[in-house]
Amino acid sequence: MTDDAAVSAGGWRELLGPANLGASTVLAGGVALYATNEFLTISLMPSAVGEIGGHRLYAWVTTVYLVASVVAATTVYSTLMRFGPRRSYLFALAVFGGGSVACAIAPTMQTLLVGRTVQGLAGGLLAGLGYAVINTALPSTLWTKASALVSAMWGVGTLLGPAAGGLFAQFGSWRWAFGVLAILTAAMAVLVPIALPTRNDASVEAASTPVPVWSLVLLGAAALVVSVAALPDDARATAGLLVLSGLLVAGFLYVDRRRPAAVLPPSAFHVGPLKWIYLTLGVLMAATMADMYVPLFGQRLAHLSPVAAGFLAAGLAIGWTASEIGSASLRTESTIRRTVAVAPLVMATGLALTAVTWSEDASAGRVAVWAFALFVTGTGVGIAWPHLSAWAMSRVDDPAEGPAAAAAINTVQLISGAFGAGLAGVVVNLTETGDATPARWLFAAFAALAAIGMVASVRSGRQYPARSITGR
Incomplete structure (x- = not known):
């Protein structure tokens, strides 16, 4: 093509x-x-x-x-x-x-x-x-x-x-x-x-x-560990839990690659785009978890009511949903690849704009900027997600892997969401001062995470030589 x-x-x-x-x-x-x-x-x-x-x-x-x-x-x-x-x-x-x-x-x-x-x-x-x-x-x-x-x-x-x-x-x-x-x-x-x-x-x-019992145990344990990583007051304990969760994910990948009962399809471990597709999906999903603290910061920094703060947080969801519908109608291969490639950068831009505009006693105009920035953040996810999902189902070595590749999308999404939520809690707890400081650190950190995702998004759209089912 x-x-x-x-x-x-x-x-x-x-x-x-x-x-x-x-x-x-x-x-x-x-x-x-x-x-x-x-x-x-x-x-x-x-x-x-x-x-x-x-x-x-x-x-x-x-x-x-x-x-x-x-x-x-x-x-x-x-x-x-x-x-x-x-x-x-x-x-x-x-x-x-x-x-x-x-x-x-x-x-x-x-x-x-x-x-x-x-x-x-x-x-x-x-x-x-x-x-x-x-x-x-x-x-x-x-x-x-x-x-x-x-x-x-x-x-x-x-x-x-x-x-x-x-x-x-x-x-x-x-x-x-x-x-x-x-x-x-x-x-x-x-x-x-x-x-x-x-x-x-x-x-x-x-x-x-x-x-896949062993994969199930390792991935479930990783999700549990990262979920409680934000609870300790000691930064060393938090860091230790995050390292442990990372080791459990590494163990999951090691076991999943070698056992006949696996979560990820074999193509994810071969030369080809599938691993990059999953990694891009994971980075985008993890970065959206900064949004879980928007209601808290909206109430603290702009004195919004709980309902108004909730609608502010919905800006990311609206951007995600609206951009998905439009992006799914793209037809040209080169346009689709470029759109997926820049998606993490779009998301990083929205997160960075939010980071630099958090302030105490924010005016209505400043809140409007936050809403726009969150909409841009969601747009970065939405323009790439439907294409990455479709690629995951089709860019496999063996068409029989299609259902496994499709099922793995949700596994990647859920574990990345759990890790993103845990990381967000860690950043906020470590920088909590009662003012705008944790908000700025949180969104800056997640902007950097999204930007790094461009390495995977660019590679996910590349064309790779066809591979035989046997791998030879």
């Missing part, structure tokens, strides 16, 4: 037309359920803790959800190969609904944590299936736009989760937030048998695909 060749791609009308609407709804809906539930507790937990207690376990409501999600994400491929798209989705939805009911009726914080763990296990599976089943349920010409649609649900969840949680909490009905999630989950389960195929084309041959 030449640099100016047009990429064959279907249109939005085809993706959302009668033939594919059901599958598109299920794929996007599963990710929307996961993302909304992840952010739901931001505004919900104060009311829940006020009723059932458990203040000391407050942070673990999010921690157990994310760690369980990372663990479940490692099982997406084996689950899909064993049971096919339809049964995999029905199983994940049933468990997610059960976890939601457990949260809704929880009499104690310990019970709520159990429910959140169950939700996280099922949610990680749902989010992973959202990418993995694209490869099976839709034609390849729709992969880019389907990836954009599925990924845009993260932006929807970022917007809808805190707003819905705040609404239920305001009316003293926090339990019903989880109850509504259970109802929506049941409604989606009704659509699954209509929308998704029973099995993959390769499912019969791969029905004995084992669960």
Whole structure:
């Protein structure tokens, strides 16, 4: 394919037309359920803790959800190969609904944590299936736009989760937030048998695909360690935990490359673009985690109300979602490669602009600059994400690796999000002075992280010589 060749791609009308609407709804809906539930507790937990207690376990409501999600994400491929798209989705939805009911009726914080763990296990599976089943349920010409649609649900969840949680909490009905999630989950389960195929084309041959237990243990442990790295007051303890989490990820890569039951496809360890594609996705996702502190800094530095600060944080999600829809319509190969290559730089620009404009007693004009900078930050993610996702599914040595490569997108996304969140907590805790200092350090550090990502983004779009399946 030449640099100016047009990429064959279907249109939005085809993706959302009668033939594919059901599958598109299920794929996007599963990710929307996961993302909304992840952010739901931001505004919900104060009311829940006020009723059932458990203040000391407050942070673990999010921690157990994310760690369980990372663990479940490692099982997406084996689950899909064993049971096919339809049964995999029905199983994940049933468990997610059960976890939601457990949260809704929880009499104690310990019970709520159990429910959140169950939700996280099922949610990680749902989010992973959202990418993995694209490869099976839709034609390849729709992969880019389907990836954009599925990924845009993260932006929807970022917007809808805190707003819905705040609404239920305001009316003293926090339990019903989880109850509504259970109802929506049941409604989606009704659509699954209509929308998704029973099995993959390769499912019969791969029905004995084992669960990657060692990869699961190492990656889950890494996510858990980095989740608690921000808790110690001692910088040396924090640094030690971050080093340990890095070693666990290195151990995961070592084990995953050598065992037959793996999370990443073999192509990720060979000469070629796949490793760079995953690395670019990981850097972009990790850098978005700076956004989790925007409501805090908005209230502290501009004296915004909680609602206004929440909408300020939504600027990144809006930029991500809006730019994805537009970028997914790009057709020229050279334009797509250049867009992906500069995406980390666009993100770094938005983060850097935010870093240099944080100040105490900020005016409305300064807040508007923050909102614009966050929008630019989200745009940097959105312009690259659908193309990177589609590349991950197709740029493999063996087409049979496609479902595994697609499933791994979510694993990379979740573990990178966990690491980004942990790193954000470390930077803020180490620089906390009660003024704008931690905000400046946080966004400057993440701007540097995003800029470094250009090394991977440029390499992810390069053309590599074809490789045989045997590697010779």
